[in-house]
Amino acid sequence: MTGTWPRLSPLGVDGLLITFGDRLSETANRAALALRAALEAADLPGACETSTALASAYLRFDPARTDRAALIAAVEALMRGRDWYDAPLPDNRRLWRIPTVFDPELAPQLDEAAAAAGLDRESAIASLTARPLRVQTIGFAPGQPYLGSLDPEWDIPRQQALTDRVPVGALTVAIRQLVLFTVSTPTGWRHVGQTAFRGFRPESGKPFVLRPGDEVQFVSAPAGEYDALKASGPDGGATCGPLP
Amino acid sequence: MTRRLIVHRCGPGITVQDMGRPGALAYGLSRGGAADRLALAEGAALLGQPDDLAALELPGSGGEFEIDGAARIALTGAPMKAEMDGAPLAWNACHAVPQGARIRIGGATAGSYGYLHLGGGIATRQVLGSRAAHLTAGIGGTVQPGDRLPLGADPAPDRHGYVLPADARFDGGTVRIVEGPQTAMFSASEQARFARTAFRRDTRGNRMGVRLLPPEAGFADAEGLSVLSEPIVPGDIQITGDGTPFVLLTECQTTGGYPRIGTVLPADLPRVAQMRPGATLAFEWVDHAVALGMETAEHARRAGLRRMLQRLVRDPAQMRDLLSYQLIDGVTAGHDDPDLPA
Numbered sequence: 030m031t032g033t034w035p036r037l038s039p040l041g042v043d044g045l046l047i048t049f050g051d052r053l054s055e056t057a058n059r060a061a062l063a064l065r066a067a068l069e070a071a072d073l074p075g076a077c078e079t080s081t082a083l084a085s086a087y088l089r090f091d092p093a094r095t096d097r098a099a100l101i102a103a104v105e106a107l108m109r110g111r112d113w114y115d116a117p118l119p120d121n122r123r124l125w126r127i128p129t130v131f132d133p134e135l136a137p138q139l140d141e142a143a144a145a146a147g148l149d150r151e152s153a154i155a156s157l158t159a160r161p162l163r164v165q166t167i168g169f170a171p172g173q174p175y176l177g178s179l180d181p182e183w184d185i186p187r188q189q190a191l192t193d194r195v196p197v198g199a200l201t202v203a204i205r206q207l208v209l210f211t212v213s214t215p216t217g218w219r220h221v222g223q224t225a226f227r228g229f230r231p232e233s234g235k236p237f238v239l240r241p242g243d244e245v246q247f248v249s250a251p252a253g254e255y256d257a258l259k260a261s262g263p264d265g266g267a268t269c270g271p272l273p
Numbered sequence: 274m275t276r277r278l279i280v281h282r283c284g285p286g287i288t289v290q291d292m293g294r295p296g297a298l299a300y301g302l303s304r305g306g307a308a309d310r311l312a313l314a315e316g317a318a319l320l321g322q323p324d325d326l327a328a329l330e331l332p333g334s335g336g337e338f339e340i341d342g343a344a345r346i347a348l349t350g351a352p353m354k355a356e357m358d359g360a361p362l363a364w365n366a367c368h369a370v371p372q373g374a375r376i377r378i379g380g381a382t383a384g385s386y387g388y389l390h391l392g393g394g395i396a397t398r399q400v401l402g403s404r405a406a407h408l409t410a411g412i413g414g415t416v417q418p419g420d421r422l423p424l425g426a427d428p429a430p431d432r433h434g435y436v437l438p439a440d441a442r443f444d445g446g447t448v449r450i451v452e453g454p455q456t457a458m459f460s461a462s463e464q465a466r467f468a469r470t471a472f473r474r475d476t477r478g479n480r481m482g483v484r485l486l487p488p489e490a491g492f493a494d495a496e497g498l499s500v501l502s503e504p505i506v507p508g509d510i511q512i513t514g515d516g517t518p519f520v521l522l523t524e525c526q527t528t529g530g531y532p533r534i535g536t537v538l539p540a541d542l543p544r545v546a547q548m549r550p551g552a553t554l555a556f557e558w559v560d561h562a563v564a565l566g567m568e569t570a571e572h573a574r575r576a577g578l579r580r581m582l583q584r585l586v587r588d589p590a591q592m593r594d595l596l597s598y599q600l601i602d603g604v605t606a607g608h609d610d611p612d613l614p615a
Contacts (some may be wrong), residue, residue, distance in 0.1 A: 036454075038454035039451065039452065039454075039537040039561055040306070040453055040454060040506060040509075040536065041450055041451065041452060041453065041506045041508055041509070041539075042539060042561070042568050043534070043568070044506060044563060045318070046453075046454050046502065046503065046504060048454065050501070051403075051500075051501055053501060053503055073567060075293070077296070078295065078296050078298060078299070079298075079299060080298035080299035080504055080527065081299065081500075081504075081505050082502055082528045083501055083502055083503070084500075084501055084503075085503040085504065087298065087504035088469045089298070089506075092568050092569055092572075093569055093572055094564050097561070098567055113440075149558060166502075166527035166528070167299065167300055167301045168301045168502070168504075168526070168527045169409075169502075169526045169527060169529075170301055170409070170410060170526065171297070171300060171301045171302040171410045171526050172282055172300055172302075173300055173301050173527075174467040175502075179530065203575035207417075211301075212409065212410060212411045213411070214409070215484070229301075229410070229411070231400050231401060231410075231411070231412050232400070236300075236401060237301070237302075
């Protein structure tokens with residue numbers, strides 16, 4: 030597809046999608062998060078809810094309470110209002126440090142994923158734990174973060190066949206991103222680590238734990254500590270503090 | 274004292290459903306809720322109660338139920354064979370149920386999802402503002418034999434014996450679609466061919482979506498691209514890698530990376546959810562402005578369903594005990610509701 034960005038499209042009868050690019054970039058990701066925040070703040074007539082994905086923002090409206098043409102004009106005006114690619118990251122970002130077990134019994138596809146990235150096991154672990162990664166979006170499943178971007182060697186495809194089921198807390202990799210699973214589900218992402226972190230807590234007052242813009246540092250933990258991390262509560266031994 | 278719906282026997286996959294949890298897309302949680310929201314509105318109209326109360330969603334088959342107090346039920350959605358203590362119960366209707374009566378609901382005779390509504394609704398614990406099971410998100414579970422589900426206070430215990438005209442949304446047909454972010458990735462001729470094609474529903478399908486099979490070549494998009502993952506909504510028609518369409522339903526994920534040729538109008542989604550494997554479905558493109566008018570008209574129609582209620586006329590040939598039914602029917606009260614027929 031060619032064309033200029035950002036681009037406004039209808040998404041269903043009752044939604045608008047603003048796309049900042051057809052591939053993931055740091056700037057398109059920041060633009061999507063910032064425009065969503067601006068849409069929330071603008072509280073446009075008829076607007077019901079907003080969300081983001083990696084490089085796009087979505088606005089749902091109530092057809093019965095909305096002048097669609099006026100809403101589109103208002104969103105277009107907002108889009109023209111600034112250079113969104115230059116927008117700052119969200120406020121109140123946090124740094125999470127999450128203990129992660131890379132033992133083969135709990136991380137059955139680490140060797141395979143490392144080989145696909147041209148790394149041995151030890152350097153793969155070192156690379157995945159080298160620095161904090163940003164929550165680029167929450168999606169697919171409740172509270173589930175997509176984290177990136179990893180170094181270029183991790184630009185490995187998803188596997189063709191699905192893994193039957195990864196457990197909650199599974200750390201998986203593909204296309205320079207990590208996904209930390211919040212539900213147990215089949216997936217094409219390779220299971221390279223295991224945390225005891227629960228990112229979706231429906232019974233709690235704060236059911237969705239991570240937010241876009243947060244950063245996560247995975248910290249290698251010995252396999253023998255996994256049961257204790259799991260028993261320590263839904264954070265699984267994770268710590269959290271403000272990012273400057 | 275809270276009355277309870279006692280589940281003596283039940284088919285697989287039965288869940289408590291309501292209008293779902295709108296507002297959490299940004300957190301990765303799709304709205305979920307009943308696969309056929311029109312059926313919820315119909316049950317609410319029949320029972321004279323709000324349409325956000327929870328009901329049992331019966332995928333393909335029902336079970337055997339009892340209530341430990343006097344109650345009312347309504348039966349909507351995919352028609353199923355239903356009886357109370359051996360006497361047949363009309364579908365798309367509401368009925369009084371004496372304490373201890375056994376309600377048996379069999380297999381669907383058309384469509385996929387039947388609904389058992391209770392006067393006062395099912396009053397299980399709310400999670401994030403809804404009682405709906407959302408199995409892919411790990412919220413709630415399926416109903417099991419032996420379950421005793423609490424009921425809410427019935428707002429109109431004496432109002433029963435009404436029926437809504439039968440609807441024809443259970444065997445596929447034509448649904449209306451609008452253009453979306455990736456429609457232009459498909460050539461004009463492919464878009465036209467899409468609307469000329471009679472698709473058959475595959476056996477693969479559930480509350481997340483249904484797969485459709487084209488009779489001829491699939492609809493691989495012209496540019497052969499996968500799309501950067503972006504927000505997806507129920508009604509989206511994803512064209513998967515092999516060119517077959519997959520129509521998303523109420524419990525779909527919140528983001529996805531398949532190109533979407535278009536999106537089904539919410540008003541027409543019950544028809545997609547209800548069709549059975551093998552049924553045929555066709556699509557008709559409509560302009561966005563026209564679609565918006567269609568959608569608001571359907572909202573108004575659903576809000577006015579109560580005006581379409583008719584008195585349930587019982588067939589004496591099917592009644593084992595005419596007197597007992599006359600007694601039950603004699604206790605009608607509807608005089609306080611101007612929408613109800615006398």
